[in-house]
Amino acid sequence: MLDKKNFKKQTDIIILCFAVWALLCLAMFFYYAVIAKAEYIKLGNKIAIRELIYYPERSKIFDKNGITLAWSEKYYDLYYNNLTGSPKRIKIIYRRIKSIFPNAKKPTQESLDFVMLRNLVPKQVSALEKFIYLHQELQITPRIERKVVDYPKVRIYIGKVKIVKRQLVGISGVEKLYDQALNGTPGKYKIMLDRNKNWIKNSGKLINLAVPGKDIKLQLTLAEIRKGQKQ
Amino acid sequence: MKQEQLNRKVFNTTVLVQSLLFLLCIWGCLAIYNSNTLGASPLYFVGRQLLWLVMGMMIMFLAQRIPFSFYAENAMTGGSIAYISLLAVLLWGTEINGMRGWFTFGWTSASIQPSEFAKPFFILMLCQIVVKGKNNFKTFLRLSLTALLWLIPILLQPDAGTALVYLLTFVIVCVLAGIPWKYLASIPALLTPIAIWVLYANPYIIKRFSGFWNPSSDPLQSGWHIRQFQFTIARGGWFGAKMGNATWSNSYLPLAHSDSVFATISESLGFVGTLPILILFGVIIFVLYRLTLKLKSPNQKLFIIAMLSLITVQALIHISVNVALLPTTGLTLPLLSYGGSSLLSTLLTFGIILSALNFHPPEEEHNFYI
Numbered sequence: 281m282l283d284k285k286n287f288k289k290q291t292d293i294i295i296l297c298f299a300v301w302a303l304l305c306l307a308m309f310f311y312y313a314v315i316a317k318a319e320y321i322k323l324g325n326k327i328a329i330r331e332l333i334y335y336p337e338r339s340k341i342f343d344k345n346g347i348t349l350a351w352s353e354k355y356y357d358l359y360y361n362n363l364t365g366s367p368k369r370i371k372i373i374y375r376r377i378k379s380i381f382p383n384a385k386k387p388t389q390e391s392l393d394f395v396m397l398r399n400l401v402p403k404q405v406s407a408l409e410k411f412i413y414l415h416q417e418l419q420i421t422p423r424i425e426r427k428v429v430d431y432p433k434v435r436i437y438i439g440k441v442k443i444v445k446r447q448l449v450g451i452s453g454v455e456k457l458y459d460q461a462l463n464g465t466p467g468k469y470k471i472m473l474d475r476n477k478n479w480i481k482n483s484g485k486l487i488n489l490a491v492p493g494k495d496i497k498l499q500l501t502l503a504e505i506r507k508g509q510k511q
Numbered sequence: 512m513k514q515e516q517l518n519r520k521v522f523n524t525t526v527l528v529q530s531l532l533f534l535l536c537i538w539g540c541l542a543i544y545n546s547n548t549l550g551a552s553p554l555y556f557v558g559r560q561l562l563w564l565v566m567g568m569m570i571m572f573l574a575q576r577i578p579f580s581f582y583a584e585n586a587m588t589g590g591s592i593a594y595i596s597l598l599a600v601l602l603w604g605t606e607i608n609g610m611r612g613w614f615t616f617g618w619t620s621a622s623i624q625p626s627e628f629a630k631p632f633f634i635l636m637l638c639q640i641v642v643k644g645k646n647n648f649k650t651f652l653r654l655s656l657t658a659l660l661w662l663i664p665i666l667l668q669p670d671a672g673t674a675l676v677y678l679l680t681f682v683i684v685c686v687l688a689g690i691p692w693k694y695l696a697s698i699p700a701l702l703t704p705i706a707i708w709v710l711y712a713n714p715y716i717i718k719r720f721s722g723f724w725n726p727s728s729d730p731l732q733s734g735w736h737i738r739q740f741q742f743t744i745a746r747g748g749w750f751g752a753k754m755g756n757a758t759w760s761n762s763y764l765p766l767a768h769s770d771s772v773f774a775t776i777s778e779s780l781g782f783v784g785t786l787p788i789l790i791l792f793g794v795i796i797f798v799l800y801r802l803t804l805k806l807k808s809p810n811q812k813l814f815i816i817a818m819l820s821l822i823t824v825q826a827l828i829h830i831s832v833n834v835a836l837l838p839t840t841g842l843t844l845p846l847l848s849y850g851g852s853s854l855l856s857t858l859l860t861f862g863i864i865l866s867a868l869n870f871h872p873p874e875e876e877h878n879f880y881i
Contacts, residue, residue: 288804290686291816295800298820301827306789308834312744313782320745323738324759413551474762481549483758 336464339493358397360387416476464493539847546767546775563851567858574862579870586635593629597664612668624852641688672840683820723838743774751781768849773833811867
């Protein structure tokens with residue numbers, strides 16, 4: 281029952297419909313790729329680009345003879361963020377981590393942030409990279425600790441620090457007195473995050489370089505501080 | 512046109528089409544690689560796709576060597592097997608992305624999507640009905656009933672995107688068959704209760720529509736996918752972010768290597784770099800269309816145009832979704848998207864089209880179905 285006479289006409293109608301449809305697609309494509317490009321890139325950047333501040337390492341404090349009295353050390357810990365609260369997920373991820381790091385601790389279902397491994401060395405961080413990509417619950421977080429020579433009087437003299445907005449801030453003693461000089465000026469950089477809020481490789485762009493603080497050399501020796509003399 | 516001239520033209524077109532198809536598939540592999548450059552195993556998907564491509568090309572060469580009369584005579588048998596597989600997948604299929612549409616083979620991690628392989632057989636059956644039909648009303652009724660029977664298992668998966676492709680192809684076959692417009696006008700009325708049932712059973716479709724109309728109202732849920740298409744294409748601009756730098760496709764675009772492959776290509780190659788792909792698609796369709804009209808057998812003409820229409824419809828829906836012209840549907844871009852079933856079935860379809868071109872009957876013998 282094929283209508284042979286009108287077949288070409290009907291085919292032409294269909295081809296014409298396809299051509300119109302294709303042109304509409306092309307117009308939309310051109311609109312997003314060229315005309316409205318800037319607007320949509322801006323909207324996208326809102327969800328993906330983060331401006332981060334990074335702090336230079338807090339400088340050291342030396343005694344009169346150049347002996348280091350206080351310094352900073354950076355450590356890396358592996359955290360388990362309990363996003364799903366699923367015991368099955370905890371079990372699977374823990375088993376995988378434990379196969380490489382036998383000393384890893386098993387996350388509890390109740391805790392939201394659980395430290396599975398502390399003080400990772402660079403080799404361990406590289407070994408964990410694949411797991412972190414596969415399991416968004418895992419995160420390596422840096423931790424900075426301020427160390428002071430282990431004499432009680434020196435500790436009191438040098439003073440204490442606390443972390444305020446991811447930066448060490450002196451709250452007593454020499455640490456407080458020379459706080460600004462020790463900290464320096466923070467830097468800024470832009471990064472791109474993926475949908476799981478992980479940092480996309482090679483997406484970082486520096487805006488301002490951080491200026492490290494200055495090391496402080498005290499006018500007292502370690503022995504004098506231990507005796508309780510004041511500067 | 513003399514028979515000899517026609518044969519030479521068919522041969523030249525066959526070689527041209529095969530080369531262009533291979534080129535498009537390789538382009539697809541590059542796009543798939545590009546969508547996973549930041550992943551843990553960037554070569555995983557592209558490696559598998561290359562394997563499918565080798566198999567697909569073999570299937571196409573084999574399919575085009577089988578006389579078209581074989582497909583025509585066995586249309587009902589092939590169609591029945593394909594239909595049974597559509598029913599079987601509902602019972603024993605595996606659910607992926609909320610859709611029970613695949614048979615998986617545990618030991619190989621490979622999966623087959625019957626609704627992809629059923630496409631050429633669906634068209635063969637519709638063409639067979641048209642060819643054997645004696646009056647318009649009965650033919651239209653048979654075509655409608657067949658289309659409805661095929662749509663039900665696909666909608667039950669639920670795979671609204673593929674169902675839309677089947678539906679539009681059915682309409683196109685009706686138009687090509689010369690079914691009067693008064694009958695065609697009844698299709699929307701016939702579809703209304705089905706559409707209501709589909710929307711009632713799958714509320715996610717309504718959400719996709721609302722996300723499509725106003726992506727800003729729910730940018731993290733229903734509007735997410737549409738928004739990501741817009742952001743990805745915008746990042747491509749005129750000339751793209753270059754191969755291997757499709758950051759947005761890698762990080763935000765859902766299913767960047769399959770259902771969103773057009774947007775991935777746009778980000779990598781930009782507007783200027785993507786146009787040749789569209790032109791290549793157009794050239795394949797146009798060359799085959801022009802040659803088809805020179806054939807004498809109306810049956811083969813009908814079959815080839817219907818097959819080409821199915822591929823074009825699927826490609827246009829995929830591109831429309833990717834350029835935010837239509838709400839999100841899970842449809843692949845034929846030849847370019849990742850997926851063994853999609854690639855193999857498309858190349859099989861082209862194999863049958865080339866067979867229909869190569870095995871055209873002598874001028875006087877027009878209808879060999881009956």
